[in-house]
Amino acid sequence: MATTRADWPARIERWRERATYALVLAGALALPLVYHRDPTAMFRLPKAIFLRTEAMLIVAVTLAAIIAGAPIPRPRWRELWVWLPLTTLAAFGLLTLTSTNRQLSLDALGSAVSTAIVFFATVAVARTRGWLLVAAPVAAAVINALLVIVEETNLWMPFGVHPAVPHHIQCTALIGNPNEIGGYLGAATLAILAVVATRDAGDRRNLRGILIAAVLIVALIACQTLTAIVAFAAAAFFMMMMASWRNAVRATAAAVIVAVLLVALVAPFRTRASSMVYWIRHGEYNALATERFTAFAAAWSMFADHPITGVGPGAFSWQYFDYKILAEQRYPSLRDAYSRGTNFGEVHNDHLQALAEGGAIGYAGFLALTGVLGFLSLTTPARGPDWRQRFAHRLALPLAVFWIVLSIAQFPMETTVIRALVVHLAAFCVGWRRL
Numbered sequence: 001m002a003t004t005r006a007d008w009p010a011r012i013e014r015w016r017e018r019a020t021y022a023l024v025l026a027g028a029l030a031l032p033l034v035y036h037r038d039p040t041a042m043f044r045l046p047k048a049i050f051l052r053t054e055a056m057l058i059v060a061v062t063l064a065a066i067i068a069g070a071p072i073p074r075p076r077w078r079e080l081w082v083w084l085p086l087t088t089l090a091a092f093g094l095l096t097l098t099s100t101n102r103q104l105s106l107d108a109l110g111s112a113v114s115t116a117i118v119f120f121a122t123v124a125v126a127r128t129r130g131w132l133l134v135a136a137p138v139a140a141a142v143i144n145a146l147l148v149i150v151e152e153t154n155l156w157m158p159f160g161v162h163p164a165v166p167h168h169i170q171c172t173a174l175i176g177n178p179n180e181i182g183g184y185l186g187a188a189t190l191a192i193l194a195v196v197a198t199r200d201a202g203d204r205r206n207l208r209g210i211l212i213a214a215v216l217i218v219a220l221i222a223c224q225t226l227t228a229i230v231a232f233a234a235a236a237f238f239m240m241m242m243a244s245w246r247n248a249v250r251a252t253a254a255a256v257i258v259a260v261l262l263v264a265l266v267a268p269f270r271t272r273a274s275s276m277v278y279w280i281r282h283g284e285y286n287a288l289a290t291e292r293f294t295a296f297a298a299a300w301s302m303f304a305d306h307p308i309t310g311v312g313p314g315a316f317s318w319q320y321f322d323y324k325i326l327a328e329q330r331y332p333s334l335r336d337a338y339s340r341g342t343n344f345g346e347v348h349n350d351h352l353q354a355l356a357e358g359g360a361i362g363y364a365g366f367l368a369l370t371g372v373l374g375f376l377s378l379t380t381p382a383r384g385p386d387w388r389q390r391f392a393h394r395l396a397l398p399l400a401v402f403w404i405v406l407s408i409a410q411f412p413m414e415t416t417v418i419r420a421l422v423v424h425l426a427a428f429c430v431g432w433r434r435l
Helices: 002-033 044-068 080-097 102-126 131-152 178-198 205-222 226-243 245-265 267-281 293-305 316-330 332-336 350-379 387-406 416-431
Strands: none
Touching: 002 044, 002 102, 002 131, 002 416, 044 102, 044 416, 080 102, 080 350, 102 131, 102 416, 131 178, 131 205, 131 416, 178 205, 178 226, 178 387, 178 416, 205 226, 226 245, 226 387, 245 267, 293 316, 293 332, 293 350, 316 332, 316 350, 350 387, 350 416, 387 416
16 A cells, blocks of 8 residues: 555656646647638637647646646756746736726636646646657648638638638638738648758658648648738748758749749739739739738837837737728828728737837737747757757747748747747757757
């Protein structure tokens, strides 16, 4: 009996680790696939609820294990990756207290806390786990990529066809609008490319990885999201540059040739390119920004009025119309904007949104998190004995570059499916940098 009692805490700890691993794995695989057949909240709301449920289950498993006798998890407090997210979360709480709309900010704080819980849980399980953690989100990405391809080619529309809505906008896969699909597929493609880069050139498994990457890239192009394509290209350049400058230059030249061919041969890209040239020549910058210049100007005005703490997390939409009027007074041409009657819920630029909602404090947290993520590539062995270390080295800096560029004309921080995938991959870079 004495031996059994002595083994009890270890057995409970093993159960906790396995349960947490199962939850992290299930979250990575299922979150990009969940949806609800309600046209008003088909994709975003179910995924947001799923992430919070995953976080609550992780906390419940941890507390149950502690009550049953398992040791309390002890973070490595000297590590930058521990206290920086916690400090950012504490700053998020401070910004909630100073918010112009605390109710909205509390909801945003709930999303931030859930994301942090899943991040720390993923780091913990990554230390002892391997390829399944990468395979799960990539498998979900392949399913969504195939759906995008069949939708864009009009082979099958799983959610039916709405004659009043342009066909391209209806190509949602299980993610949402084409912009969200582009950001999601871009991050997933970087992950599989990092896996391929960790293996020897003669490894037979590379062919499978290259085929998966090809499917994801085709789907990324098919969704026609320019910002996501540019962000992916910039991140891929950095990934190749870390291995070889020559290969990076060659790949860039090849990418330029492919881009020229796409513009020349594919009608949607050709139309968009000619439109952009026209808008630039005639100074129609709001059209160039896809009718988002009013939101950009409103966000900057919010930051100017609240430079330290911003208007509060999640409060941009609540403050938008007041600042929209000011923007139209400052830039009279915006009064004729097609989107004049739209209440923007997001800025469509996470740099500006971080400034508007969090002020200097919020934007400093944004830059610190992306900067530390990129720095991991410099502190992780490039030729470590374990493929997971090589994966972390290859992925960290490109993932940070992708996040920064994507945030210029999108809002991945507020999009659960993109944020969850990037956090999942970033946790690998942290957990696998030292093995």
